[in-house]
Amino acid sequence: MRVELSDQARQYIGRFDELTGVAPKDCLVEEDRLVFLVPAGEMAAAIGQAGETVEEAERRLGKSVDLVEDADTAESFVASALAxxxxxxxxxxxxxxxxxxxxxxxxxxxxxxxxxxxxxxxxxxxxxxxxxxxxxxxx
Structure with missing residues (x-):
């Protein structure tokens, strides 16, 4: 399924990729937070040791950042989204x-x-x- 991203979401994805080395597949932009869909297997890299990477991304992006890990099946995806x-x-x-x-x-x-x-x-x-x-x- 093809996801259409707003210009703002694409900009946040690019910045997150620059800051973490992880290229999200999707981004939900809310008033006070960003939700990034991280490729399967890349959650640890996106979070960083002791959360340092995601904390730095939050500081630089000026919003709270939540991460969801992608999955191969709808069932696994929903479970991941509720983590x-x-x-x-x-x-x-x-x-x-x-x-x-x-x-x-x-x-x-x-x-x-x-x-x-x-x-x-x-x-x-x-x-x-x-x-x-x-x-x-x-x-």
């Missing part, structure tokens, strides 16, 4: 709409949802953009 919440299982149902049902232990529901629903909304947005999933619901 650091523990995800027991993801089932994608394709009836009228394509919905990812995510089984999250009760203690991690708040983490999966995030403050003001930010984490689950990020997962929904990225899942729609990359796997054409219409909704992500916690079970």
């Amino acid at each position: 650091p919440a523990a995800v027991n299982a993801v089932t994608v149902s394709e009836q009228n709409d394509t919905v990812a049902y995510v089984e999250v232990p009760e203690p991690d529901r708040g983490v999966a949802i995030g403050a003001e629903g930010r984490n689950i909304e990020t997962a929904r947005t990225l899942a729609k953009r990359h796997y054409d999933i219409d909704d992500v619901q916690l079970t």
